[in-house]
Amino acid sequence: MAALDNDALVAVIGAGAMGAGIAQVAAQAGHPVRLYDTRPGAAEQAIEGIDRLLGRQVEKGKLAPDSRSVIRDRLQPVDTLDALADAHLVIEAIVEQLPVKQDLLRRLEGLCATDCILASNTSSLSITSLAAGLKHPERVIGMHFFNPAPLMALVEVVSGLATAPSLAATLYDTARAWGKQPVHARSTPGFIVNRVARPFYAESLRLLQEGAADCATLDALLRDAGGFRMGAFELTDLIGHDVNYAVTCSVFEAFYGDFRFQPSLVQKELVDAGRLGRKTGQGFYSYTEGTERPEPATLTSQTSVKRCTVEGDLGALQPLVERLRANGVGVTERAGTGLLRVGDATLALSDGRLASQRAREDGLRNLVLLDLALDYASAPRLAISHGAECSAVALDQAVALLARAGLSACQVADLPGLVVLRTVAMLANEAADAVLQGVATPGDIDLAMRAGVNYPRGPLAWADQLGIGYTLNVLDNLQRSYGEERYRPSLLLRRTHAEGGRLHG
CATH class of the missing domain: 1.10.1040.50 (N-(1-d-carboxylethyl)-l-norvaline Dehydrogenase; domain 2)
Incomplete structure (x- = not known):
């Protein structure tokens, strides 16, 4: 199927941040766009905001001045829903309430032509449920943009039970023509991103609750070792805990209480206290003026380490060996079960067991477990843990070895799988x-x-x-x-x- 023609009229309902962003994307792709909101003057204000954003692009040399005026002229605010009757594609970006969206779609079905595509930008509601009760549910589809829509590349094209496959193909090609990276998804709770991403937040919240380390340390490990753009705590502070917690609760309930998606009591307490993150000035971190962000807790060592021994294949940890060699550490290799030894310490990549459990089961003295890193050749930081039997001398030797490789070691409690x-x-x-x-x-x-x-x-x-x-x-x-x-x-x-x-x- 081909994308919608550039002269196809696109209507956007809802002039908030998401609706305005979608309208901008469609207009920049060449479509005439009508923007409607029930709040008087909201559509006009949104278009003025879009024009200011385009002006900043002109100032930065990312957009020609003539292009700004052309895009601006494609955007038209309208005062009534009837003004959208001749649209080829309607995208609603209104409040995330099923009855409200269903009522809007019923009105649009009676107003727009039978070949008009009715799309919802919902992030969590069932497309099948949204289309239920319509005479032609095959016209309804999800077109889930990510905020801010002009900058974020992804669009989830979500098919409900009755959605016509040809419709999904058309919107997929349209999103691609708009410069986006579309993906197909079936309408299940959370679609792709809001479902698959739940463990990113949930595991950090659980680690915090179980006393693994403080927020700053856990966030730094996800960034510096895991390669994630932000840690879970700073990200949920940015999203807003009311929003993030509500999505988690929605997915949890939609999966009939499956404990994979269980909400966190730690986050609930923040929501109950009104500490919603950046927008309230306090979440896991304080955002009041002059407050400094806490630093991650990092171990130091004065021990001098010159040599280590590698026993067998270290698996994902293997690039660390070359990093040690590059930093002047002598490496002796011999057969074994995937262990790294320095002084009295035995180092190993975690396999999900507690350090104390693994030391006992495998007969390993002074065991120090190492966490996963996206790239051991360049990561600046790594989590380590150890059991109660590990001596302070052995721990210090392990920290010293990692320091020789340029790795800052952050100790976390002896919990399975580290961070x-x-x-x-x-x-x-x-x-x-x-x-x-x-x-x-x-x-x-x-x-x-x-x-x-x-x-x-x-x-x-x-x-x-x-x-x-x-x-x-x-x-x-x-x-x-x-x-x-x-x-x-x-x-x-x-x-x-x-x-x-x-x-x-």
Whole structure:
């Protein structure tokens, strides 16, 4: 199917930040756009705001002055819903309330031509439910932009039970023509991004609740070791805890209380206190003027380390060996089970077990576990943990070895999976379940997580890179440690491992 022609009239209902952003995207792509809002003057104000944004692009040399006026002229505020009757595509971006959206779609069905596409920008409501009760539910589809719409690349094209496949193809091609990166998704709770991203927030919230480390340290580890743009606490402060908590509750309820999506009492307390993040001046961090952001807790060592021994294949940790060599550390290699030894210390990549448990089960003295990093060759920071039996001398030697490689070590409590590893494993697990349940293809899921929330790597490709067997083992160990369904591995992971295949291509 081809994209909508540039002369096709696009109508946007709702002149808030999202609606205005969508209107700008459509106008910049060449469409005449009509913007409607029930609030008097809101559409005019939104278009004035768009014009100011275009003006800033002109000032920065990113847009020609003539183009600004052309785009501005394509935007028309209207005062009545009737003025949208001849639209080819209507995108609603109004309040996230099912009855309100259903009533609007019923009115649009009676007003617009039968070939007009009725799209919703909903982030969480069922497209099937939105279309229920219409004479032609096949006309209704989700077109979920991400905020701010002019800047964020991803668009989830969401099909309900009755949505015509040709409609999904048309909007997919249209979004691509608008310069976006579209993905197809089936209408299930959270679609792709708001479902697969839940563990990113949930694992940090749980680690905080269990005393793993403070917010600044956990955030720094996700950024510096995991390669994520922001840590979970600074990101939820930016989103707003009322918004993020509401989405989590919505997904949790929609999945009939599946504990994979259980909301956090820590976040609920912030919401109850009105500490919603940046917009209220206080969330996990304070945003009052003059307040300094706390620094991550980092271990230091005065010990001099010159040599280490590598026993066997270190797996994902292997690039650290070359980094040590490049920084003047002598490395002796011998057969073994994937361990790194320095002085009295034994270092190993976490496999999801507690350090104390692994030390006892594997007969390892002074065991220090290392967390996952996106790239051990360049990461500036790494989480470590150890059991009660590890001596202070051995811990200091492990910290000194990492420092020789240019890695700052942040100690976290002896909890299974540390920080980045358990987060990535849970993201991959949720993504695998979404594939298993036919929500989207592996390629679209990985693209959605990169383009929609700026993940450094798609979670399915990340699991492939780590090894499906290793990822599965980490999840099994997490589940055994907690005894909860929250960490149950996806059947797709087990099947892919049994078949010796890959999740993504």
